[in-house]
Amino acid sequence: xxxxxxxxxxxxxxxxxxxxxxxxxxxxxxxxxxxxxxxxxxxxxxxxxxxxxxxxxxxxxxxxxxxxxxxxxxxxxxxxxxxxxxxxxxxxxxxxxxxxxxxxxxxxxxxxxxxxxxxxxxxxxxxxxxxxxxxxxxxxxxxxxxxxxxxxxxxxxxxxxxxxxxxxxxxxxxxxxxxxxxxxxxxxxxxxxxxxxxxxx
Amino acid sequence: xxxxxxxxxxxxxxxxxxxxxxxxxxxxxxxxxxxxxxxxxxxxxxxxxxxxxxxxxxxxxxxxxxxxxxxxxxxxxxxxxxxxxxxxxxxxxxxxxxxxxxxxxxxxxxxxxxxxxxxxxxxxxxxxxxxxxxxxxxxxxxxxxxxxxxxxxxxxxxxxxxxxxxxxxxxxxxxxxxxxxxxxxxxxxxxxxxxxxxxxx
Numbered sequence: 001x002x003x004x005x006x007x008x009x010x011x012x013x014x015x016x017x018x019x020x021x022x023x024x025x026x027x028x029x030x031x032x033x034x035x036x037x038x039x040x041x042x043x044x045x046x047x048x049x050x051x052x053x054x055x056x057x058x059x060x061x062x063x064x065x066x067x068x069x070x071x072x073x074x075x076x077x078x079x080x081x082x083x084x085x086x087x088x089x090x091x092x093x094x095x096x097x098x099x100x101x102x103x104x105x106x107x108x109x110x111x112x113x114x115x116x117x118x119x120x121x122x123x124x125x126x127x128x129x130x131x132x133x134x135x136x137x138x139x140x141x142x143x144x145x146x147x148x149x150x151x152x153x154x155x156x157x158x159x160x161x162x163x164x165x166x167x168x169x170x171x172x173x174x175x176x177x178x179x180x181x182x183x184x185x186x187x188x189x190x191x192x193x194x195x196x197x198x199x200x201x
Numbered sequence: 202x203x204x205x206x207x208x209x210x211x212x213x214x215x216x217x218x219x220x221x222x223x224x225x226x227x228x229x230x231x232x233x234x235x236x237x238x239x240x241x242x243x244x245x246x247x248x249x250x251x252x253x254x255x256x257x258x259x260x261x262x263x264x265x266x267x268x269x270x271x272x273x274x275x276x277x278x279x280x281x282x283x284x285x286x287x288x289x290x291x292x293x294x295x296x297x298x299x300x301x302x303x304x305x306x307x308x309x310x311x312x313x314x315x316x317x318x319x320x321x322x323x324x325x326x327x328x329x330x331x332x333x334x335x336x337x338x339x340x341x342x343x344x345x346x347x348x349x350x351x352x353x354x355x356x357x358x359x360x361x362x363x364x365x366x367x368x369x370x371x372x373x374x375x376x377x378x379x380x381x382x383x384x385x386x387x388x389x390x391x392x393x394x395x396x397x398x399x400x401x402x
Contacts, residue, residue: 036316038239108319114374115237115312124377131375159384162371163364163391169375170367173315174332175359176325183360190364191391 028070036112064122074106078137086145087195101172229271237313265323275307279338287346288396
């Protein structure tokens with residue numbers, strides 16, 4: 001796994017191996033989506049994919065490692081908007097995350113990982129990586145804005161990130177009422193104040 | 202189950218029956234806390250409690266009904282503060298909910314129910330009742346404040362409730378960083394604006 005291993009010697013470049021890996025990840029995702037983490041065992045992945053357990057374990061030494069890789073496929077790639085206008089960037093980001101929350105398989109699998117994380121340290125680590133990409137994108141936009149003076153120096157980036165994402169997440173998993181576009185706009189104004197003169201849309 | 206049934210004829214008042222019910226609920230809670238919803242079957246409740254499955258089904262016709270009653274035991278009773286000072290009341294409420302999130306068994310069981318709710322309409326209903334008590338308390342304080350003019354008529358109570366609770370919930374289940382007392386105070390000021398002159402502490 002060393003970075004200096006020449007690509008030609010990497011068994012992962014072998015087409016058959018890549019196909020097996022893809023099949024295993026797909027079956028894992030199907031199981032997670034259909035039944036949650038409780039229904040996802042290496043035995044069941046082997047049975048459905050027709051790939052031997054020994055092969056699965058060769059690629060992923062633990063169930064947690066397999067879950068992490070499968071869920072990474074689901075995590076949408078977050079393009080971090082950087083127009084230089086704080087309100088515009090945050091609104092674009094929240095709108096994109098809100099749409100993902102409604103449509104992505106990731107959002108129906110996450111509570112399962114969250115549940116397991118309550119009782120399993122390995123899965124707690126998986127889980128923390130899973131929700132990291134959204135948080136990181138919001139955090140970057142806020143930190144950049146603070147650096148260029150669009151947010152006060154005293155602004156608490158952790159708290160604002162929790163406020164912005166927490167409100168969206170609450171609508172998806174707690175109240176089960178998705179936020180409308182106008183509520184997202186209101187939320188941004190509540191959390192960040194009105195846009196600065198040179199940032200008004 | 203009619204309301205006009207005299208209390209003396211209600212089998213639930215029989216001491217032995219009450220003891221059985223309490224034992225079944227306790228075992229259910231233990232299983233939910235230890236293993237999440239996946240580990241909680243009527244078979245296992247019967248095995249651990251030593252109470253026959255037929256008896257369990259007589260009290261709770263479905264697994265969801267049993268889960269709901271067990272979780273209701275966990276839901277902390279929310280005293281809704283009503284000093285007439287919006288910021289004081291909301292801060293007290295959020296501080297109390299934040300403490301419950303750190304300490305209560307309810308908060309470690311909830312993701313399990315949330316997960317199951319993604320795939321099961323019965324459990325989605327259970328789940329919605331489970332998180333209702335917190336939301337209802339916040340909503341009442343905000344609605345009362347709007348009625349007496351401490352919040353603008355245009356304030357979106359749903360959005361503010363999602364913002365206040367979502368931020369706390371994000372710290373418990375997503376970022377896994379509990380909010381400090383000073384962050385709770387900041388959150389209240391961000392979401393509700395600075396306290397009115399006659400509401401300042």
